[in-house]
Amino acid sequence: MKLQQAKRHQVKLRLGLSGASGFGKSYSALLLAYGITNDWSKIAIIDTENGSASLYSHLGDYNVLSLEAPYSPERYIEAINTCEASENIEVIIVDSITMEWSGSGGCLDMHSKLGGRFADWSIVTPRHQSFIDAILKSNCHVVTTVRKKMDYSMDRDSNGKTKVIKHGLKDITREGFSYELTVDFEIINDKHLAKVSKDRTGLFTNKPEFIINASTGKKLIAWCNEGISIEQITQEIKNCSSIIDLKHIYDKHSSVQSEIKSLVLRRKEELEALKNQLIDQKEIVNPIKTENNGIDS
Incomplete structure (x- = not known):
């Protein structure tokens, strides 16, 4: 154990894009990735959204890996490893990580099949963590997308009557994932406007809402390339x-x-x-x- 002088090293990005269905997560992720690489052929997208990644093939010759059920953590890890094995790939888009959590064969499904007891998380959690580690330790830049849904709770008012309370949109994945990210963007409407909910780069903090595009990726890669490579x-x-x-x-x-x-x-x-x-x-x-x-x- 010893103190060391802080040094800035070049880093690989871990980016998050969240939003409701139809808000443009996949499209925004592709444009952002192109800004990072300036070469469509260096982008791979892991598609769990029924072929939606190929809808934007007019943008350029990016690579698609279609992932179907079961959406187990191990199958996601295998998909990430497959992308990494291609020497040409610099950015991996995981579209989306929601299925690893709530899809068929995903973590919630596994937990339910084990019996749904609290103790069963001791089996599921390590498998989920291995998936998170695969993202964090990747030698590529990784962009993840996640679906959002409205979060509700049942509360009692001053008269003792039960009422439904809306708490806004919530990411459909295990709570805490955003803490691992370099930057976490939230696409807030169908006009594709985005805001930042977490930003270790400082590039987007306290900035007005904006549309994610290639210039967003260029800003991020310039930040990444500062320091010792x-x-x-x-x-x-x-x-x-x-x-x-x-x-x-x-x-x-x-x-x-x-x-x-x-x-x-x-x-x-x-x-x-x-x-x-x-x-x-x-x-x-x-x-x-x-x-x-x-x-x-």
Whole structure:
């Protein structure tokens, strides 16, 4: 445990787009993704909305992965891994994550089939968390969309009568997902106007409602690219000549350790192999010197 000076590293975006049906989540996500990549072929959309992702094929040659029921966390993870396996993909759009929670074979369905008891969440929750981890640890930028529904409660008024209270629209996914995001946009009407509900970038905080488009993505990728890049750190690791220096690099870049750990371990193995090779060469040279000394005497 030690204090370190804060350093700004380049990051991968974790974006959320929420809104009611028909408010333009898929369309907005595609435009935003294009602003990030400036290349439609580098975008993959995981479509759980009955082929709706292909409705916008006129925009460009983006990639579509159709995902049908059962909407288990594991099938979502497999879809994300499939997109990541393509070296060309830079942005993954998960449209939508709602089905992983409330769709056929999703978390609520699994919980119900287990018996619907509180204790059954101990089985479902780790599977759901694995899905969240797949999003957070992805080596691509990830845009998620989520449906909203009206949230109600039954309350009693001052006369003791029961009445229905509307609490506004609520995301159809497990509560707390937005805390994991870099930016969370809410599309508020069928005119596609959006507002930000969470913004770690500061780019959209206290700004008026706006329509998400490619320029939104360009602003976000410019923010992402500030600071030290993974490519620069990779070069540092490759140039490292001792295990002590390698440990220093790993400790210095604590915020991206999960991304550089495999590179560090690989370089450590290379340095250890080089060290063993030098020891072997020294052992070969020393007996020769001893033999020569015996002849000279």
